[in-house]
Amino acid sequence: MAGATAEVLKVRRVSRPRALWRPLRENAIEGLALLGGVLLWEACGWLLPLPWLPPFSHVVAALAQFIESGVIGANVAVSLQGLAIGFGFSLVVGLTVGALMGRYRRVEQALDVYVYAMLLSPSMVFAPIFFAIFGLSDMARIAVIVMYALFVIIINTSTGVRTVDPALVEMARSFGAGERQLFLRILLPASLPLVFAGIRLGMGRAVKGMINGEMFIALVGLGALAQKYGSQFEASKVFAIALVVLIVALFANWIVQIIEQRLTRWAD
Amino acid sequence: MKAAAAARKSRREEAIAAWRLRIVVFALFVAVWELSARRMENLLIPTFTEMVGGFVRLVFVTGRVWEPLLISNQALVLGYLLSVVMGIPLGLAAGRSRWINRLMNPYIGLVLAVPVAPLIPILITALGLGLASRVVLVVLFAFIFITVNTRAGVRNVDPSLIEMAQSFGANEGQIWRKIVIPGAVPAIFAGLRIGLGRAIAGMVIVELLLVATGVGRLLLEFAGRLQADLVFATVFAIIVEAVVLVTAMQVVERKVAPWAHDVALG
Structure with a gap:
């Protein structure tokens, strides 16, 4: 029983870095969509002389x-x-x-x-x-x-x-x-x-x-x-x-x- | 036979008892309000009878509430229609296509979480103090709830139905018309109802915070002149409008989709 718990703990520790990356990888499209929005905002802010739209x-x-x-x-x-x-x-x-x-x-x-x-x-x-x-x-x-x-x-x-x-x-x-x-x-x-x-x-x-x-x-x-x-x-x-x-x-x-x-x- | 009749009778008695209780509670509420307002003699808190008097004057005698209500409701009607026209197609697209959904998801979350009121000045700089700003604000308040509910409705459509239709040779257009849209109707109507409530909220908020016009301006005017009875009466009129509109929407919803239930809540 104790061995099994230790096993679980070990597996968890090993996989932690990957677990950190996983949400990033799985949400890559969402992240890119947001990043695209921010870049678009920035570009519009610089290119269009709109007083209500300052660059991000x-x-x-x-x-x-x-x-x-x-x-x-x-x-x-x-x-x-x-x-x-x-x-x-x-x-x-x-x-x-x-x-x-x-x-x-x-x-x-x-x-x-x-x-x-x-x-x-x-x-x-x-x-x-x-x-x-x-x-x-x-x-x-x-x-x-x-x-x-x-x-x-x-x-x-x-x-x-x-x-x-x-x-x-x-x-x-x-x-x-x-x-x-x-x-x-x-x-x-x-x-x-x-x-x-x-x-x-x-x-x-x-x-x-x-x-x-x-x-x-x-x-x-x-x-x-x-x-x-x-x-x-x-x-x-x-x-x-x-x-x-x-x-x-x-x-x-x-x-x-x-x-x-x-x-x-x-x-x- | 007899048992059914008895059950019906006891149900009727139960309903009568419920209404008797409601009337007693209302009478109690009125009495407490009236007496405490009289004892306080506060210029800012009208008694119940004063409020009712103010309401009767505003609505029936002078009719002062109608023109502002009309002005406010222009923004509500236009903004709500725009929200429907925008919100349903967006929700349908996000519900049917995984890619569109993933692209839209962060923005849906953002629009749901972002506080709209502080952005009103930006809107006014962009569109001026006229009707356009108020319409856009109503849209910002309402459309996202319609989109989210529509998406949830489309997603809840049983995928095996779509598969079956496809295996019988239905094309995308037929799948939309025969399966996806009918399946999503209850959730869409729930979204339309929630969106309507939000649209009314947006209409009031913009008029109270920045664009002083319509019922918002009426409220601020009465408050500024310390006419507490008229302030309360106007608030009551706005509540009546909101309750009547949303309840009417609910009645339509039950007619169109009696099996409906809320998917997402605002």
């Missing part, structure tokens, strides 16, 4: 300058703070309400109209209301993030809990599980894939809510920065900020994915 290298230069001067660092920190609070709140409320709606039909009937309407309506329309009520405080941009992220988490959680195989629930009941045990041992783990789909969508929407809300309030964060350089029509700086937001979005998504893999390892 200028965008990278603007980004480097931002990072060096520390402007980006400070604003990313502010934005991420709002994102963490807004998304954290959406997560706690969304999972709780969603689980209750999935478990108890009466709760679902009581709330479904509102959740459905809020999910369909453009979340940004609430920005003027929050701005009017909360003013320039952080509450306004956090509230916008919550409006973006909350409802998709609720919907996915309630669907996940509701569609858990009733045979599992019955079995747990017949073995004497109480409501608490039923929730923690059966409903929660069985609904996890759908719940995490909701969390992933919610995170994506939260990042959008973050940037849109900050652009609307235009006081702090990446959104304010984008609004500032946007109104001065500094294209390369605007592109650089969009690039940073993209990185933030990918980073947030990556964190959710890591947690998901940890928690749903049993599923494979």
